[in-house]
Amino acid sequence: MITTKLPVRFVDCDAMGHVNNAVYYTYFEEGKREIFRWFTPSMDLGDWKVIVASTHCDYIHEINYDEMITVYTWISTISHSSFDVEHAIADEHGNWHARGRVTLIGYNYKTKEVEPLTDEIKAILRQHQDGPENVPELRQIRGVGETAR
Amino acid sequence: MITTKLPVRFVDCDAMGHVNNAVYYTYFEEGKREIFRWFTPSMDLGDWKVIVASTHCDYIHEINYDEMITVYTWISTISHSSFDVEHAIADEHGNWHARGRVTLIGYNYKTKEVEPLTDEIKAILRQHQDGPENVPELRQIRGVGETAR
Amino acid sequence: MITTKLPVRFVDCDAMGHVNNAVYYTYFEEGKREIFRWFTPSMDLGDWKVIVASTHCDYIHEINYDEMITVYTWISTISHSSFDVEHAIADEHGNWHARGRVTLIGYNYKTKEVEPLTDEIKAILRQHQDGPENVPELRQIRGVGETAR
């Protein structure tokens, strides 16, 4: 599990006075910094090796300016060329504010092709599959065919 | 169905040279402008009546700077106090770039309490349940219990 | 003079309910799109040829969500390897909301060296030196030595 402390910026908040819903994904992105480093130890942005396939966030409690938040990041599913990154955001009192999941795919930005995860990467990912205690589960998302109109 | 044309800004793109994954939610937010107006005809930000409960996006093809995109927005599930907004992003050639869903809840920002949707609002929402033709389905998200480790 | 119409996004506004001061520079950046195209007709971000040396903005009136703004962009000083881009933002009623200036430098991102402006570019720049009528002047900025403590 990766633990990332982040200061909430003034501009992260929208006109409702709380952190905007899109900014939670920026927090998740900061939570993945060490994951990016596993793929690109130099952190050279011209040598990036993952791309985002899908993202999800459940909002539990609003986040306010001048807070210090903690993003917890861990790995769940590991597949041939993709893996799921789980995220949860807590405040300094340990209250949960958000729960999310981001699916990353191994990707070659030059050939624009999906690349399988290497055994070395898979081994590192498997070492980070434990999440925080008492973390809320992701709410189930309905498939389009299941929606009641 | 609401159709919103948006210019991609230079700053929407991150160091990978494409629109950042979090910015898709800003595009979805712009697609909801008319929905916000149904709830708050004055568009007075001090009289806002919905809050975001969860968001999801599947990324299909990257979006580039200097493009004009179209955000299609329509309603699927309508519940007692919440409803699901479906989004899809296409480029000027009709290619799909993203597919998303945002769950909004009726909310009173003063009392910080959930509020049921009025019959008037439900009637308007029901008039906007048709999506665009050939829109891709949302990918199924696995519940945490279902993830294979 | 380049005229750029832009919709104000919900997320452009901060907790004060108006467009955040930093976002005006994003509006200025969108106003420079055609200038970028003069330097890089393909708009290939890997072949960019200018870099920002300094930016300035005077805020005249707040900008609100759901407005359509117009960014006026024109060239003032043209030097050996740099030039000043003047900006002014108006609303749909013709009221001025901001006045700015951005100094751009010819730049080679591969060698990381300043490059002189070509004669062709200078000729194009000189064709765009007229600003809008009745545009407010930039407020004079004091040098550090001149500040009264």
Next chain:
Amino acid sequence: MITTKLPVRFVDCDAMGHVNNAVYYTYFEEGKREIFRWFTPSMDLGDWKVIVASTHCDYIHEINYDEMITVYTWISTISHSSFDVEHAIADEHGNWHARGRVTLIGYNYKTKEVEPLTDEIKAILRQHQDGPENVPELRQIRGVGETAR
């Protein structure tokens, strides 16, 4: 002098691979957090008492992802109802990356009127007028009348 350490976020960087020019103003804004607290000890965003009148930034060296930057913030001119905040950004090696100035005005968001600075605020501001050693001076900005065409 106020010293603020900030992590550079992935999304702060644009397609050129460095921090976007507008984001420097977000860094400056974070550098002013303690100043905001002097005016609004509760940090209640509904009780804000300053507004931005003008901003300026000189860009010295690019800022990269995965850096930790330091924003130095101090006060120069103090007037009847406004004051100038000076900013400088350094990296962990002490190299200067940017130098800026932001003019703030005492402001009542309810009446939308400028308000004079109180004696208490002026006394606090005067205690923070020392900048960092060897900080570069702001480049002189030309008035519009002085520009050579």
